[in-house]
Amino acid sequence: MIELKEVSFSYNGSKRQTLSHMDFKIEEGESVGIIGANGAGKSTILKLLVGLELNYQGSIMINHLKVEKKNLQEIRQKIGYVFQDSDSQLFMPTVYEDVAFAPRNYGFSKEQVDKRTTQALKSIGIEELQDRQIYRLSGGEKKLASIATVLSMKPDILIFDEPTIALDPRNRRRFINILNSLNGTKIVTSHDLDLIYDTCDRTILIADRKMIFDGDTKTILQNNDLLESNGLELPLSLQKRER
Amino acid sequence: MNKIDNAIKTIHHMDYQANYNTYFKKIHPFVKLLTTIIYIILLTSINKYHLVTTLAMSIYLILISIIGDVSIKNAIKNLKAVLLLLGILGIANPILETNVITYIGIIPVTIGMISMFTLLLKGIFAILASYFLILTTSIEEICFALKMTHMPNILITVVMLIYRYMIVFLKEVQRIWVAYQMRAPKQKGVQYKAWGSLIGSLMLRSIDRAQTVYESMELRGFHPDTFFIPKEKVDKKSWTYCFFILILLIILRFIPIFEIIGNICI
The missing domain is CATH 1.20.58 (Methane Monooxygenase Hydroxylase; Chain G, domain 1)
Structure with missing residues (x-):
């Protein structure tokens, strides 16, 4: 369970607030999309959830643990964060080494590390890539490998920051299928509203540092006026239907 | 670009x-680091006029290249810029030390040339030893x-x-x-x-x-506090490797094996 209460935040040295009075709760097993125009604060919310930024006001609870320095290790073990840029996520020489990085850090035995790594690779169908060098992977393969790196932690919560950027249509579809097959709580931030439409039951719209809407995905993504007034457009699949 | x-x-x-999984990969990293450091210390302790002893130290590198499945040719190719720099650094020796000690045909060999080659080889071998360590240990x-x-x-x-x-x-x-x-x-x-x-x-x-x-x-x-805790202790196989390498290095450094072999042959 994730709970934000009256959360406000501004980056160090900035007078301008990036988030203001954010208030929402995400229950276990929910798939939630966070949408908003550029600079709305989507990625900042994700950073706050994993404690990459701690200087916030209000309260953020992850599975009844407050996001603060002393709880970070426990919280981070429960959350798998897939970065927007796969090159930042993947830093080990081979796919296997990268996927095994987290279980090794959490002190699992050699056998456990191997088991978790193999399972993570298998769950998204990239076992054949395990010995490949990271820099030889395509953009789509890198994204899938990034997901495997967090799945090996067996997290309760999965967070995806702009996951379909730089993916071709086939890899995008593959990614959506994988995302839908994953269990646990999922949070996706994206401009790709079709992705949100296909993967999330609930959507939070943020604009101008505040939460504008929180509710059923279909309701919000079919509301052209609301989307346009907040710098967004209807998903492409719905635009076609309108024509 | x-x-x-x-x-x-x-x-x-x-x-x-x-x-890459080779036999050498199974040797504990601490032992590999230790033997490399000892090799460099012994190498740098060689007198600058002892070209033959310096040359003998190359046997260690040849051995590591074989058991570590590392190509010396590629290593030299990758390090050519650094090796060139080493060559430039020792270039003053033949000018400063001009005493002729022998002739190869009609070409005089000065003590400065010997010290230049010794220093050059010492630099090359030390860099190659470190490079081999990086190539065989993540x-x-x-x-x-x-x-x-x-x-x-x-x-x-x-x-x-x-x-x-x-x-x-x-x-x-x-x-x-x-x-x-x-x-x-x-x-x-x-x-x-x-x-x-x-x-x-x-x-x-x-x-x-x-x-x-x-x-x-x-x-x-x-987290640095937990990440760098070694996951495995040094096993018997690695200590055995360490023992033999140290014996080899001591022989190469302190026993004039090339001279002994030369005398036997003559």
Whole structure:
């Protein structure tokens, strides 16, 4: 369970607030999309959830643990964060080494590390890539490998920051299928509203540092006026239907 | 552009090679680090006129290249810039020390030439030994080994992150260079007026990316206090290897084996 209460935040040295009075709760097993125009604060919310930024006001609870320095290790073990840029996520020489990085850090035995790594690779169908060098992977393969790196932690919560950027249509579809097959709580931030439409039951719209809407995905993504007034457009699949 | 590309590929290849499963990979990293350090200490302790002893020390490198499945030819190719620099550093010796000690045909061999070659070889061998260590041991394993030498965590973290940062930095150089060239196709190199802003943005961008990589490591449980705790103790096989290598190094350093072999042959 994730709970934000009256959360406000501004980056160090900035007078301008990036988030203001954010208030929402995400229950276990929910798939939630966070949408908003550029600079709305989507990625900042994700950073706050994993404690990459701690200087916030209000309260953020992850599975009844407050996001603060002393709880970070426990919280981070429960959350798998897939970065927007796969090159930042993947830093080990081979796919296997990268996927095994987290279980090794959490002190699992050699056998456990191997088991978790193999399972993570298998769950998204990239076992054949395990010995490949990271820099030889395509953009789509890198994204899938990034997901495997967090799945090996067996997290309760999965967070995806702009996951379909730089993916071709086939890899995008593959990614959506994988995302839908994953269990646990999922949070996706994206401009790709079709992705949100296909993967999330609930959507939070943020604009101008505040939460504008929180509710059923279909309701919000079919509301052209609301989307346009907040710098967004209807998903492409719905635009076609309108024509 | 090709040079940057090649540099990135070389680092990736070195990383890959370090994780390649050979017999040498099974030797504990601490033992590999220890033997490399001892080799370099013994090598640098050789008198600058003892060319033959220095040459004998190459046997260790040949042995490591065989058991570590590392190509000496490729190593020299990759290190040619550094080796060239070493050659330049010793170039003053033949000018300063002109005493002739022997002749090869009609060519006089001076003591300065001997010391130049000895110093050159010592430099090359020391660099090759370190290079072989990097090629056969991943940076994480080297960090574990450094931890066993009781080096402070902060220094080990710096060693590891500098290594990782090199790739991030080179990739940013590559991106900026391509972006620049696309808009200045007729120019050779970067115009001096653009140097300031290019270097500035290069630094900011690479620091930003290095920060994201570090965040990604942190989010997957990386913490210097726990990460560098060696996961395995030095096993019997590694100690046996260490013992034999030390015996070999002592023989190569203190027993004039080439002279003995030469005398036997004569």
